Amino acid sequence: MSVVENVGLDRAELLRFIAAGSVDDGKSTLIGRLLHDSKSIFEDQLSSIAKTSSKRGMQNVDLSLLTDGLQAEREQGITIDVAYRYFATPKRKFIIADTPGHEQYTRNMVTGASTANLAIILIDARKGVLTQSRRHTYLASLVGIPHIVVAVNKMDLVEYSQEVFTRICDDFAVFSQHLNLRNIEYIPMSALNGDMVVERGDQLNWYQGRTLIDLLENVDIEHDVNLDDFRFPVQWVCRPQTEELHDFRGYMGRVESGSIKVGDAVTIQPSGLHSRIKEILLYQSNFDEAFAPQSVTVTIEDHLDISRGDMLIKSDDQPRVDKEFTAMLCWLSEQPLSSGRKYIVKHTTRMVKGLVSQIDYRVDVNTLNQEKTDSLRMNDIARVVMKVQQPLVFDAYSRNRATGSFILIDETTNNTVAAGMIC
């Protein structure tokens, strides 16, 4: 086992990120470069893309082919919304949500971004901050991605000019100051040549900051999780009803935020009943404390009627419990929103019926202007008022991604038609 300890992987953290940009920004090349230079590409993969590269008459291996699509995509000229790629360094394991550009980008990016800690916004150094850069950045802020890396790519095509880089950084800072972004970092790079991705290269010596991989390895993600408000949606109630476990009732779920200790007072919502935590278990382990995002089983001191969809909350910090709320809604389906129609709302582990009772405005994702509308189509983002038949237990999305998010499901087709973030 000593080798593992040397590698250190068994203690590595997990970072999920998304790279936003169109094909022209060199996104596939950047992802290919990260995988290649972090030695995450296998020989058989490399020889396969080398073969394709030479078939297409290219002199060098085209790293962007690593993220090339499926036969169905090539045949039909379509792209599937999200592919996931994996690589690891001794410090961290990375999951990349790779979302292709094109017209469905809003839907794809929101999907890929929903679980991301970090977004790389790719900017072509020759073109500067474009409409699409603003759109990607707005979406990253909407979905609450904690860390933004502005990757000013193709520096090789502007003679590695510091002036160009500085101007783009300034432009970006001006427009993004109105967005709620906590942490923005800027890196000049050439994904094609590998400068400032994993290696520093020797063309950007005026840049003293971190390489992309250095930043990905070291960005502080510990505080990305809400560590303050204990929220435990019950997924499954375990009642073995065997002789030795006759009265055992375990409430199984994942700590979505905050932490809890044995003996802590908890409130069960939406019933409002109170009890104390008796045990925190998982399989053969007993814990004194559990914290987000641990999956555990808890027992409580009292016999209460608790079932899936209920939420355990530390008694001194209460969420909202309501049948009406305002939310930002991203419409994902080709079928437009029918106002007044009932959809299934899935929120934490609770499913209720609900409807969009009012559309306040739609956001033009290119200009960020608010416009009046009475319908929503695929890729639309709007502020709406939701009404649900049973109360939900929720927090604002900006405070808590897990208890502030929901999806809408069409009852007839069973499709997921919208993603919502509670205001």
Add this chain to the structure above:
Amino acid sequence: MSHRSFTHLDALESEAIHIMREVAAECANPALLFSGGKDSIVLLRLAEKAFRPGRFPFPLLHIDTEHNFPEVIAFRDHRAKELGERLIVRSMDDSIKKGRVVLRSENQSRNPFQSITLLDAIAEFSFDACIGGARRDEEKARAKERIFSFRDEFGQWDPKNQRPELWSLYNTKTHSGENIRVFPISNWTELDVWEYIARENLEVPSIYFAHWREVIPRDSGLLPVSHLVQPRDNEKIEKIMVRFRTVGDMSCTCPVASDAASVGEIIAETAMTRITERGATRMDDQTSDASMELRKKEGYF
């Protein structure tokens, strides 16, 4: 454990437990696909963590090609018994007898036909969800597949018509006759699986460890000699030290040369290896660039 020491394995484990509990709570009649291979061995430990001290809220299901390594089948039965959980086995031989599967030759790979026996078993028991051990790092079709992968009444995967999957809010709704394949370890890599096996001290079939075996070098692989695989003219049998990275159909699953005799040594080797798991071991995945994609569309898991 404290928040500071929450590792990538802890994060992957917690995600997988959460997924399994969602299946149990929202699907009417799920099953867990257990083959005796390393990925499904990990699934069983995750199910123990998700549901003990209760019983599993689903039976284990194995689609047996009858081309499996005997060590793996023995392990499968032993592990199911140890857990005290119900194991359902459906054999491809039965599908062949019923004329549901027609083979060109007795010895050809049976992997492509597993889908038929699987779909028959799904219909027989009315399973609405099958939990499987597939990982996205295995293959590029898998990389684009959802954790909750929806299949129509013919068991087909439609890659361009997948449900958006946001946060961890999974849509488990199906119409009657439809089915969801659920992959709780989608985000795990081969190395994660071995590190987890080490951390949890899980038993695996002996053929995962280095052993002497008679093989035939053919194309780019080493085919294991068995009643299904015999040397052709001009081919020679060699006896070398090998281990299996995957355990599947004996007629097309190749071992790799290795002297890794413990889980720790396998982890070291996996961390260093330069060839993908399927590239090294599955002849049937090398027939075309899109072989996995095509099989999935036909109902393969």
